[in-house]
Amino acid sequence: MNGITSLNLYPSLNMTAIQSAMSLFNQVVSSNYYVFLPGLQERVVAGSAMMNHHGRALVVEVMKLEVKISNSGIGDIAAQYRELSESNAVTEAVKSKGMESLYFLSKKRLLSVITKAEETRLAVHALKQEFNALSLDHYASELLDYDESRLKILHAREASLQTQREKIVADLQALKAADAVLGTDFWLEQTKSLLPTPEEVELLVSIAIVPKVDAQIIQLALQRLGQYVDLIAEVAKRSSLAQAIMKASGKLTANTRERLDNQEKIQVLQARKERVEAYDCLLEAKAQWVGQVGNVLECVEIFLRECRLFQTAEAVEMRRLYDHFLTFEQMLRQVRV
Incomplete structure (x- = not known):
């Protein structure tokens, strides 16, 4: 396929769910809610610390990618490319040479963004996998x-x-x-x-x-x-x-x-008994956190896929790339909320 397919591809993000999950874990830790199940309480303490750390790490990774995209200059390159393609003030040879230079510059900048996005993808994937691997089994059936x-x-x-x-x-x-x-x-x-x-x-x-x-x-x-x-x-x-x-x-x-x-x-x-029955809320909170971080990961993966589709040196395609950058930046800002 040649060119970016759509700007309306990203899953919706619900960062409130992440905040709610973190609040629940923090509350369980501060109240020693499962003190009668020491193993579970210890894992919840570890989970709370991990959620808080990984939550901050997620925001940092997203902000670094946002800065990289914002500083890529793709918007300026797209504007110059369009202006040059429509100009009658220069010869076709000069126009062709200039457009080719802008195209290769856009590819270079895009490659830099792709590299950073891939780093972000790996980092977010690691955050998700590490927390998802945390076991909340209480092993307390006999009790x-x-x-x-x-x-x-x-x-x-x-x-x-x-x-x-x-x-x-x-x-x-x-x-x-x-x-x-x-x-x-x-x-x-x-x-x-x-x-x-x-x-x-x-x-x-x-x-x-x-x-x-x-x-x-x-x-x-x-x-x-x-x-x-x-x-x-x-x-x-x-x-x-x-x-x-x-x-x-x-x-x-x-x-x-x-x-x-x-x-x-x-x-x-x-x-x-009631606290054990509320245990399902912990599992749900964990699933919510993993699910929403997974949505962020999916957004980065979609962005990478669409960026790699950019191949044609055309003004309209250059503009679509820039619009896609803007759309993705808006999505990234949601993560900081």
Whole structure:
């Protein structure tokens, strides 16, 4: 093929994706996000350092190529070539000689640009390959499986503790309610040393001495009393009620303490699980970085291919070469954003 084919060849660049990928890696490093997976955290630290270094190196390489293209003088040569080709002020021999000189000068300048572009291509390719070779494998499948099994156990324990708590709270409420009823003058007189038996309570209700509501409160407490104090022949001392309230309160405190400890363990494992699930974001960020650097590499390769198509000493072709230089420079400036 003779001559540059098109100016509309380059893939679109999204340098924001590169910046986002770098930000994610830097954030993971600064927060020790995968500290529980030391191997992965170390690789992310290495990846972050590499991304930052390679990102700067990419910009430097692109800027050097941009300067080379800008200083090539192809625009001036193209303008002189066109002006000379359309001139009637010189003989054909002089015109031919001048155009030939300009053509060879353009080829020389173009070769210099091609050489620099090839250096840039190799440098960008090396940056891409080196980062792409970085492994982010965490080798933590067994740990994650163990965490998952522990989470199931802890969640089951949480449900059990919650059930226990509800029962203790209900018991404590029943005991305290009975203590309030039995603290009235009538009951203080009736229960100086021993608590009433269920039969005694029923008798007092039947002869309308004790309200039925109070009787139900006392009966409920008597049913739950034996869970907290030892009874002799189903008879409890008056002090047993206070002891039961104290023991129930102690059990509630112990339950609360264990639940908090259990919930803390769940939170730690759940956070680890969520961070591992977010691991895919790291892989995506890496792929985005590699992909966008790959697009820059593709742009340089297209530029090289099109430059090598320039062969004809014609004014229109010289102008197309210059236009292609301008288009490529615009693309290169995107990399610096």
